[in-house]
Amino acid sequence: MKAIFFRNRFAVMALWLLGVLYGCALFADFLAPYSYKDEARGFSYCPPTAVHWIENGRLRAPFVYGTKLMFDEFRRRVYAEDRSSIYPLEFFGARVLGVAAPGRMYVLGADSRGRDILSRILYGARISLTIGLIGVAISFALGLIVGGIAGYYGGRIDNILMRMCEVLMMAPGFYLLLALRAAVPDNFNSVQVYFSIVIILSVIGWAGLARVVRGMCLSLRERDYVLAARTFGLSDLQIIVRHILPHTVAYSIAAVMLSIPGYILGESALSLIGLGIQDPYASWGNMLSDAMSIVRIQFAPWILWPAFFIFLSVVCFNVIGDALRDALDPLLKRETFEGRG
Amino acid sequence: MTGPVQENILSVQGLSVRLCGENGTDILRSVSFDVPSGMIVGIVGGSGSGKTTLGLAVTGLLPAAMERLSGRIIYGGRDISGFSSAEMRVIRGAKIGMAFQEPMSAFDPVMTIGAQIAETVLAHEAASGPALRERVLAALRSSGISDPVRVAAAYPFELSGGLRQRAMIAQAIVCGPNLLIADEPTSSLDIDTQGKVLDLFKELRCSLGLSIILITHDLGVVRRTADRVVVLCRGSVVEQGDVRQVLTFPHAVYTRTLLEAEMI
Structure with missing residues (x-):
C-alpha cells in the first residue's frame, strides 16, 4: 500500500510541496520579512x-x-x-x-497599502491551509457518524437522515455558503469569523461523504462478523465504530483528501467577496479581492501571487488524493484499466 | 433414566417465526424442546428447515424481515422472549455464547483475534491490562490452542480453518456462559479437524459445565457428540429424544429419510 503510494512520483512531490507550504505557515513569524499588517502608504503597489x-x-x-x-x-x-x-x-x-530601516524590500511586490505580498502570503497560509484541515475533520466526523447510523439502522432513520443530506446537497453550494454566512453576526472578531467559516464549510461538505458511507454500511452490516459481534453482546455503537466504519477508511481517506481543495476554494471565494477573513488579517482569498479590477492587474500583476499558491495547494491535495485512492484500492484501478483487456 | 431430575437450562415452548409481509411463510411452527443442564442437544434438519433461525431466535437476533409470532423462551427460569434489546445484550456473550459455521467471515478481518476476544470481555465487564490479556489467553487455551500468544496476535486470515474455529469457540466461552449455541461449527472443516473440534465440545461440557446446542445437518456429528437430538423438518419438530433412541429406531419418516441419505 505504502509502496504503491510512493511509486507515484507526483504524489511524493506534492507531499513535499505541501510539507514546505505548511512549514512556511507554521514559521511565518520568522520566515516572512514583514508582519502581515506592516503598512507603508508610500509604497502602494510597489513592484518587486x-x-x-x-x-x-x-x-x-x-x-x-x-x-x-x-x-x-x-x-x-x-x-x-x-x-x-x-x-x-x-x-x-x-x-x-x-x-536596514527605513529601506523596504518587496520580494513579490506590495499591495495597495504597501504591505509585503510575500509576508501576507505566508501569514495567509495559516488561514487558507488550516481551514481545509479543520473543516474536513469536522465534516468527516459528521459524515461518518450520520452515514454509519443511517446505513446500520436502515429503515426510517436512514430515510430521515438521507433526505436531510439531499436537501443540503440540493441547494447550490455557493449560495448556501452565502446564506449561512449571512446568518452569522457581523460583530464577530477574527477568531470567531474564522471558526464560523470553518463550521459553515463543513456543514455544507458532510452530506456527500455521509451518503457514500451509508451505502457502504448498508452492505457491511450484513457481514457475518457484525452478526457475530451482536451475539457477543456488543452494543450498536460499538459495532458501528469498531466493526463497520473501519472498513470504510480506504474510501473515506481518499475522499477526505480530495475534498480539502473544496474548503480552500470555499474560504477563498468567501474572502474574495469580502465575507470571509477581514483585513488586516491575511488569507489568500482576501488578498485576491485586490485583484478584482483588471486595471490593477495590468498595473500591478504581482497581486495575483496568492492565486498561484491557491492553485498549487489545490493541485497538491488532488494529486495526493488520487494517489491515495489508487494505493488504498488497487483492485479498483486494475478493474478500470487492466481488466478490460 | 435414573438419578436426580435434571433442571433445564433452556426451554423453548411453542416458538413460531415467520417472514414479515402479507403472505409470509412460516419458518418455525410451534417448536418446543428442552436443553437439560450439562447436555449437548443436537438440532438436525436439512437446508431450510429453520435450524439457524432457531438459534437466532433464542438469542433474540432474528433478522428484521422475520417476526416471532408466539412462543416462550425460558432461560435460567426466566422468559427471555420479551426482553428488551438492552436486557438481551447483557445475556448474549456473557450467558449464551454463539459459534458460527464460517469462522473466517465471523471474525472482523481488520482486527486481531486477541482484540476481538478482548472486546467481548469488555462488552460485559470492566477489565484491562494484564488481567484482560490473561482472560483472553486462558479462553484460547481452554479451547485447545497450544500457542495462544501467537493466535491472539494473529489476524483471522493468518490462521488455519481449525485454529480459527477454536478461536471462535474461545470468543464464545471467554465470558463463561453456561449455554453455547454452535451453528454448523464443523461444516467448513475437514473430517480430521471436525473430530477434534467435536471432542473439544465434549471436553468443554465437562470442564466448564456448558450446555450446548449443536445445530447441524450432519447426523454423524450428532451421533458422535450429542446426548439428545431434535429433528426439524420445514420448521416443525418431527421427532426428539435420546440420540441412540432416535437414530436407531426412528419414528418419523423424515428422520428415516435423513438416515438413508447418510448411507449413500
Missing part, C-alpha cells in the same frame, strides 16, 4: 524590489536601493530606484530576511 550585489563596479554584501515615488504622464504612480540611498540586507535577525 531588485537586490543588488555590485556598487560602482565593486562586489559587496547584498543590498537594496531606496525607492522614489514619481508620476508618469498619465498621473500614474511609478517607482524608481533612488541610487543615493543604500540599505543592506539583514539575515537571521528577528526574521530570516530583513533590510
